[in-house]
Amino acid sequence: MILADPAATERAGARLADLVQGGDAIALIGDLGAGKTTLTAGLVAALGGEGAHSPTFSLVHQYTGGRLLVWHADLYRLEREAELIELGLDDVFGDRRGLVIVEWADNFPVMPADHLRLELRHAPAERGELRELLVTGTGRRGRELATAFDTRSARELG
Numbered sequence: 001m002i003l004a005d006p007a008a009t010e011r012a013g014a015r016l017a018d019l020v021q022g023g024d025a026i027a028l029i030g031d032l033g034a035g036k037t038t039l040t041a042g043l044v045a046a047l048g049g050e051g052a053h054s055p056t057f058s059l060v061h062q063y064t065g066g067r068l069l070v071w072h073a074d075l076y077r078l079e080r081e082a083e084l085i086e087l088g089l090d091d092v093f094g095d096r097r098g099l100v101i102v103e104w105a106d107n108f109p110v111m112p113a114d115h116l117r118l119e120l121r122h123a124p125a126e127r128g129e130l131r132e133l134l135v136t137g138t139g140r141r142g143r144e145l146a147t148a149f150d151t152r153s154a155r156e157l158g
Contacts (some may be wrong), residue, residue: 001150002123003131009035009120012133013042019148020047022068022096024141025112027105030120035131036103039118043101044070060089069098076104114139116146 003009020026020043028036044050048066059077063070071092092100093112105111119134137146 001133001135003035003120003133006035006038009038009131009133010042010045013039013044014046016145016149017043017046017067019145020068020099022098023094024145025093025100025115026102027111027115027117028101028103028120029106029117031122034120034122036120039120039133040072040101040103044072047099069095071098071100072103073101074103075107075110078107081108112139115142116149117142 001012003012016026016039028039030036044063044066047063047068047070049063049070050065059075060071060073063072071089073089089100089102089110092098102110105117111117115138117136117138119136121132121134123130123132135146135149137143
């Protein structure tokens with residue numbers, strides 16, 4: 001799926017918000033500036049939460065006030081796998097009260113076997129810079145989310 005600008009990236013997150021449920025996990029993969037935090041902001045806002053921003057320095061943010069709690073982690077600054085224990089992600093994966101979103105999830109083997117993987121890539125265009133969103137799922141629930149998201153996005157964009 002091609003995302004024309006940051007607003008389209010936020011809308012992709014908002015579309016995903018209608019599909020997620022408590023206990024879901026999302027891996028966000030992509031280079032700096034690819035739109036991981038922008039997509040998260042759209043998702044959190046559509047869930048009824050506020051103020052999603054990059055957790056690069058605090059590593060984990062929790063957003064409340066929406067339909068689901070959202071734990072938003074950023075592994076960019078982690079240097080060793082041992083540091084993952086301090087984040088407490090194992091305590092929130094599968095928690096039916098909320099959703100876990102992990103940026104830079106490809107840096108460490110942290111994701112549960114069942115999750116949605118969203119990879120954002122820079123796709124240079126003649127004018128401006130587009131983003132490409134690749135959606136895959138692992139496990140039963142991850143594959144369900146990927147299929148539902150692709151179907152819904154194709155219908156809304158097509």
